[in-house]
Amino acid sequence: MTFDFYALPENILARIFLLGTRITMRDTTGLPFALLVSHVCAIWRRIAHITPSVWRIIPITDSNLMLPKLFMTWAGNENFEFYLHAKNIRVKPVLDLICQYSNRMDALFVRAESAQALYLIFTRFRTMKVPLLRQLEVIADHGAFSVVGGQLPDISENDPPNLQHLHLEGCSLDLQSPLAWGLTSLSLSRLPASWSRPDFDQFAEMLLLSPNLKHLSLDGVFPEIMVGDPLGDVELLSLESLELAIPPHYEYTNDLFDIITAPNLRKLKFTSKWAPAWTGLDTAFPVMAAKYPAVRELHFVVTCTEDFGEENRIDPSFYRAFPELRVFILEAFYDPHAMYFLMPWVMTLTDDVEILEHGNLSFDMIWPNLDLLVVRAAYDRISHELSEGQPSLCGIIDVLGVTRDSLALPFSAQQDCIFERLEVLHDAPAERREANGNANSSETRDRLAALPSLPSTSSFHTSTRVSLFPEFVQGSSRMPLAL
Structure with a gap:
């Protein structure tokens, strides 16, 4: 068709x-x-x-000004969104053009491949009048601040714009300046070391200066917490989306959830490549349930490649912490890490089926309103190389679908195969494959054997996609390309 x-x-x-x-x-x-x-x-x-x-969306490089001028002509009376990619320090002609139309600019996106170019750009922007500017995104490529310090000068310090969206990656502005007041969206990633660990008072002030903040994304940017000091509480009543990426060996993972209170939070995304950040989440679930009671979409990105050790199943309190969940998105480089979150769900559903057969389904279901499960993983053959009876990730998802269907619960599954990781995972050492056999208990085999096999046609919806070179392999939170 x-x-x-x-x-x-x-x-x-x-x-x-x-x-x-x-x-x-x-x-x-x-x-x-x-x-x-x-x-x-x-x-x-x-x-x-x-x-x-x-x-009106005008891409500009430091080598071609003809196309931007044509775009401005065809845009008529529309305001402009400039995307400037500065590959070197020869940016004066580009800046002259942008400054000429700065009073019509409502969004500015800057990517710089050198510290000098980025510093020149912002020094020039100090002279601009940008009354309509609402969105500012600045990305400094890795290593861009090896020469110049990590803080940039403010834009139009004498007459700062009323920004709503601020995204800083690899560089920092003074987050206590008027430029960062009254935001509705704030994203901070890869900040210079001197800015990535502010003290708690600075961190709290930065957030409280934007009482209408709806989206907050922090990648490796967290307050310095002294052991033994009482934690403060930053209440963000308008926050609807929270994204946290935890760097390895961060000592106070669970304290982050204790600091930020967001009773109206709808979307929570958590990313880490450090195994203890995941196995240590169990103690945070009661706090998360109290701080974020309205979460509807949960997104976990497990980017670590090491085993979780003896931990092979998440604590069931994980499911009780988000009773109203509608969407669960799970990304994992390594299939057993995805199974870590899904296996207890399967075990509980088998109990539900047994209770249903006796006509008395009385205990709380896991995520009764869940509409969509998305699992992005390698779906590699290691799962099939384990001893006979060990369930594969595909098999677990099939069991979830069939069982929820039998309980008349909504369920739609999307499986994204990340085949860029396949060769790495196939070459995993034998001891890793053996370690993952700890999930192959006789109890698991018996429960799965008792479940109905997947029928040739089923009423629950499933879809499968193949993801090509997903960006999150390099640590990005952007969605992978897919066919």
């Missing part, structure tokens, strides 16, 4: 063009998306050229 894009209404096509332009604006290696779609056919060309908003 094919889909005819040409049959779509023009306003829908225009929205698709705008979305594609926004998604691809960080790719400066080829022609901009808006230019490409305008050359597909005469109809698309006409739609693109009568839609000024398609051209």
Whole structure:
């Protein structure tokens, strides 16, 4: 079955063009998306050229100013979103162009490959008037601050803009400056060492200066907590989305959840490549249940490759901490790490089936309102190389689907195969494969054997995708490309 894009209404096509332009604006290696779609056919060309908003997102490099000027012309009276990729320090012509239209700029995205270029850009921006600027994203490539210090000068310090969204990666601004007040979205990642561990008072003030904050993302940026000091409490009543990435050997993982109170939080994402951060979560679940009672979407990214040791199942209190969960997304480099979170669920569901057969389903179900389970893993053959009876990750997901279906519970599963990791996992040492056999207990085999086999057709929905070179392998939280 094919889909005819040409049959779509023009306003829908225009929205698709705008979305594609926004998604691809960080790719400066080829022609901009808006230019490409305008050359597909005469109809698309006409739609693109009568839609000024398609051209308001303007990619700029330090080597070509012709296309940006054309985009500005075609954008008409629209405000501008500039994406500047500075590959060297020869950025003066680019800055002259941006400064000329700074009063119409409502979003600025800067990526710099050298510290000198980034410092020059922000020094020049101090002279600009940016009354409409609402979104600022600055990314310094790895090692960009080997020469110049990690803090950049403020933009328009005499007349700071009223920012709503601030994203800093690899560099830092003064987070107590008016530039960082009143935000609705704050994202901090890979900050210089001197800024990644602020004291608690600075950390709390940074957050409380934005009482309407809805999205907070902290990657390796956490307050310095002294052992024995009483923890403060930062209450963020408007926070709806929280993303935390824990660096290895961070001593106070669970304290982070004790610091931030967000009663209206809907989405929680937690990332770590440090095994103790995961096996130590058990003690944090009661705190998380109290601090985040409204969580509907949970996203775990397990980027470690070492075993969890003797721990092979998460504590069941994990499920009770998020009773209203609707979406659970689980990403793991290593299949047993995904099974660590799913196996206790299977065990509990078998108990539910037995209770249902006796006509008295009285105890609390695990996530009765869950609509979607997404598992991104290698689905590698190690699971099949273990001793006979050891369940595979695919088998566990099938059992979850069949059993929830028999209990008349909603369930939709999406399996994303990350095959970039396959060779590494297939070459795992024999002792690792043997260690993972600890989940192959007789109790597990007996329970799984008692469950119904997966029918040829089932009423619950499943889908499978193959992820190509997912970005989160390098530690990024961005979604992988998929077919």
